[in-house]
Amino acid sequence: MSVPVLAIDGPSGAGKGTVSRAVAKKLGWHYLDSGSIYRSLAIAALKKHADLENEALIVDIAQSIALEFDCNDELVVRLDGEDITSQLALESTGNAASIVAALPEVRRVLLQKQKDFKRFPGLVADGRDMGTVVFPEAENKVFLTASAAERANRRYKQLIEKGIDANLVQIINEIEERDRRDMERQTAPLTMANDALYIDSSDMTLASVIEEVLNLIR
Ligand code: C5P
Numbered sequence: 326m327s328v329p330v331l332a333i334d335g336p337s338g339a340g341k342g343t344v345s346r347a348v349a350k351k352l353g354w355h356y357l358d359s360g361s362i363y364r365s366l367a368i369a370a371l372k373k374h375a376d377l378e379n380e381a382l383i384v385d386i387a388q389s390i391a392l393e394f395d396c397n398d399e400l401v402v403r404l405d406g407e408d409i410t411s412q413l414a415l416e417s418t419g420n421a422a423s424i425v426a427a428l429p430e431v432r433r434v435l436l437q438k439q440k441d442f443k444r445f446p447g448l449v450a451d452g453r454d455m456g457t458v459v460f461p462e463a464e465n466k467v468f469l470t471a472s473a474a475e476r477a478n479r480r481y482k483q484l485i486e487k488g489i490d491a492n493l494v495q496i497i498n499e500i501e502e503r504d505r506r507d508m509e510r511q512t513a514p515l516t517m518a519n520d521a522l523y524i525d526s527s528d529m530t531l532a533s534v535i536e537e538v539l540n541l542i543r
Pocket of ligand 1: 359360361363364422423424426427451452453454507
């Protein structure tokens with residue numbers, strides 16, 4: 326019997342992380358947050374003041390960082406012994422991640438690390454190319470999106486709730502810039518797999534998105 330995989334792809338801020346975690350928990354499956362792998366690499370590269378577009382150098386760094394996932398599949402990143410996990414969620418980290426993620430050789434080096442997450446009883450994998458490149462064999466695929474304005478709004482509210490100063494116009498610009506980079510790159514661009522279920526969550530509650538994804542599995 327093969328390991329079941331649910332691939333959830335889509336642009337930044339569409340709610341993939343929240344939905345994937347909830348579905349994985351409900352099913353008792355493992356969870357792969359593939360963006361956090363690119364984010365970790367970006368942090369490592371920024372710490373070394375590396376040129377984010379220097380492919381050979383970024384590949385070198387990708388091969389040298391130690392990534393550890395705890396038993397709940399939460400990523401703990403240690404860089405030369407230092408725990409840098411708290412920097413993963415920063416907006417600047419996401420933007421830098423999308424620059425290193427555009428390098429083809431970097432994606433090739435990180436491919437196996439992602440495939441290794443496929444273990445019984447099943448895997449929910451969230452990212453940009455889960456259903457197209459990393460797990461094309463997945464029997465369940467979702468493309469989760471929302472309008473750029475709605476995604477920016479959600480992000481803005483999250484930051485304000487955390488007491489972090491935020492600028493809505495700047496967030497919209499950054500989201501559009503990241504969408505463009507993720508969709509226009511040569512290798513594994515963000516695109517919907519032919520056999521994916523398309524969900525636009527702009528006017529949906531989180532609970533109804535989770536329900537729709539669970540229905541697909543059932
Ligand atoms: O999903 P998240 O915002 O954490 O991803 C950060 C960046 O990592 C994305 O903007 C994208 O460029 C890159 N990424 C990717 N392929 C994936 C997951 C993330 O290229 N499977």
